[in-house]
Amino acid sequence: MKDETTQSIMDLDRMVHEPARLAILTVLSAAEEVEFLFLLKVTGLSKGNLSVQAQKLEAIGYIKTLKAFRGRVPVTAFQITAEGKTALSKYHDHIRSLLPEPK
Amino acid sequence: MEHLKHIEDLTRRYANIRMGAAGLGSLWASILAISFIVLLGNYVFTEFAASADADTSLWHFLRSDGLATPVWIKAAAISVSILTWFGITCLQTFIDKHLGAAIPRDPTGKLMRFFVPVFFICFLLICVGYNVGQSLAFHDNVTHEYYGKSLFEIMDISAYLGWATMTVWAVIWAFTTRDTISRGLATLLTLMFFPIMSSTLNEIDLIVIALSLIGLLMYSALGLYQFFAFQKIRGEINALQVSE
Numbered sequence: 001m002k003d004e005t006t007q008s009i010m011d012l013d014r015m016v017h018e019p020a021r022l023a024i025l026t027v028l029s030a031a032e033e034v035e036f037l038f039l040l041k042v043t044g045l046s047k048g049n050l051s052v053q054a055q056k057l058e059a060i061g062y063i064k065t066l067k068a069f070r071g072r073v074p075v076t077a078f079q080i081t082a083e084g085k086t087a088l089s090k091y092h093d094h095i096r097s098l099l100p101e102p103k
Numbered sequence: 104m105e106h107l108k109h110i111e112d113l114t115r116r117y118a119n120i121r122m123g124a125a126g127l128g129s130l131w132a133s134i135l136a137i138s139f140i141v142l143l144g145n146y147v148f149t150e151f152a153a154s155a156d157a158d159t160s161l162w163h164f165l166r167s168d169g170l171a172t173p174v175w176i177k178a179a180a181i182s183v184s185i186l187t188w189f190g191i192t193c194l195q196t197f198i199d200k201h202l203g204a205a206i207p208r209d210p211t212g213k214l215m216r217f218f219v220p221v222f223f224i225c226f227l228l229i230c231v232g233y234n235v236g237q238s239l240a241f242h243d244n245v246t247h248e249y250y251g252k253s254l255f256e257i258m259d260i261s262a263y264l265g266w267a268t269m270t271v272w273a274v275i276w277a278f279t280t281r282d283t284i285s286r287g288l289a290t291l292l293t294l295m296f297f298p299i300m301s302s303t304l305n306e307i308d309l310i311v312i313a314l315s316l317i318g319l320l321m322y323s324a325l326g327l328y329q330f331f332a333f334q335k336i337r338g339e340i341n342a343l344q345v346s347e
Contacts, residue, residue, distance in 0.1 A: 026107045030114035030205075037203030038117070041340050042110050070196060077204070 008098060015060055016091040020045055020053045025088045028063060028080035036076040054078060062087055110343070117336050118207035123284030124194035126329030129322040131190040132288045135183045136295065136319055140312060143176060147304060162306055170304040177265045180296035184269065187292060188276055191285055202340065206281055219277035219286055223293065227270040230297065231263065265300035269293050284322075291318050 016022055023043040028034055040050055057063040062084030066077040080088075123129055150170055151161050164170075276289040295315035298308045 023107065023110065026111050027114045030111045031118040032208045033204075033206040034114065034118075035199070035203035035205065037199075038114075038205050039203070041202065041344060042113060044343060070199065075204075 008094070012094055013087055013091050015056070015062065016087050018053070020049060021057055022091075024050070024053055024057060024078075025062065025080060025084060028078055029085060029088055033066065033077050033079050036078070039078065057084070113336065113339055113343075114205055115207070116332070117202075117340075118205035120329050120333045120336060121195075121198065121202075121205060122207070122282045123288065123326065123329065124191050125198055125333035126326035126331075127194045128187075128191035128285060129288065129326030130330070131194070132187040132292065133319050133323040133326070135186055135190075136292060136316075139179055139183050139296075140316070142179060143299070143304075143312075146173070146176065165304065165306040165309070172299060172301065172304050174261055176304075177261060177300055180299045181265060181268055181272070183296065184272055184276075184289070184292045187288060188272075188285075191288070195282075202337070209283060212281060212283060215283065215286055216278060216281075219290060220274040222290075223270045223273045223277070226294075226297070227266055230266060262300045266297065269297060269300065284325075288322060291315055291322070295319075 016025060020043065023045070024039065027039055027042055036050070039045075039054075040047060043050065045053070054063065054065065058065055060083075061081055064079045064081055066079060068075050068077065120126075124131075147161070147165075147170060151164050154164075159167075270293070273289050273293040277286045280286060280289075292315075295312060298305075298311050
């Protein structure tokens with residue numbers, strides 16, 4: 001039993017499990033598209049960290065980066081992909097199954 | 104987990120509240136439209152006082168003779184729509200520069216993107232068709248003053264130009280924005296001022312304006328609600344940054 005639980009914990013999607021990436025995916029799952037600045041303010045991550053984590057999520061296909069211009073200023077926005085939504089949903093189910101029943 | 108729930112909820116609320124420049128767009132549109140209505144009312148009442156008999160009511164005056172629509176009224180009506188768009192764009196840019204944008208999940212948004220332009224083009228065609236029909240009816244009437252004139256002479260070109268401008272503007276506005284409230288305002292303002300573009304001001308114009316005004320007041324109420332909700336969300340975002 002113990003081995004099964006340990007294995008189950010080990011099977012958690014590490015890409016989603018990391019707190020910064022989990023926060024990014026959670027925010028993106030609540031909207032169609034979110035700009036870098038809003039993500040920065042809501043997650044409280046540093047610019048560098050947010051960029052790195054977003055790149056990792058994009059590399060695995062969980063999010064999509066959109067580049068546009070507001071006037072002459074370049075604006076970066078992110079969108080969660082169908083794979084990202086599925087991964088987040090699976091992660092939630094997985095975590096719930098690991099947590100003890102509330103007394 | 105609670106924190107994640109909070110930021111998810113915050114994002115969802117912000118994405119919805121941010122639309123239409125966080126309510127300021129609706130308020131700006133209302134100020135402009137009401138200013139225009141005051142201007143129009145002043146013109147109508149002045150003309151009525153100058154030309155009508157003491158026995159004639161304003162309603163009867165407009166119904167029987169109609170009142171020539173001056174070009175400046177048409178230009179002002181078109182300007183309201185353009186200035187509203189300009190104001191919303193500036194306010195939205197200001198908000199997005201400070202907080203960033205979040206676009207809500209709106210399945211109707213993509214549909215509306217196509218529905219609004221199609222609606223306006225159909226509406227324009229109906230209005231033009233009706234007007235041309237009316238002109239032709241006058242043209243066939245030998246006792247009418249238009250008898251003997253070409254259709255081109257009968258048609259009020261400024262009305263068609265006004266309609267075309269308003270339609271093109273509304274289509275561009277509806278197609279380029281992803282904001283349901285902006286689209287709604289564009290539709291309302293266009294419908295409100297469309298009849299004014301015709302050559303005469305009639306009682307039907309007053310009815311259309313009165314009905315549109317009700318819609319505009321509803322948008323203003325929504326705008327106020329949005330603005331206060333936006334202020335609350337802004338406070339929550341600032342609190343998040345302080346706590347982190």
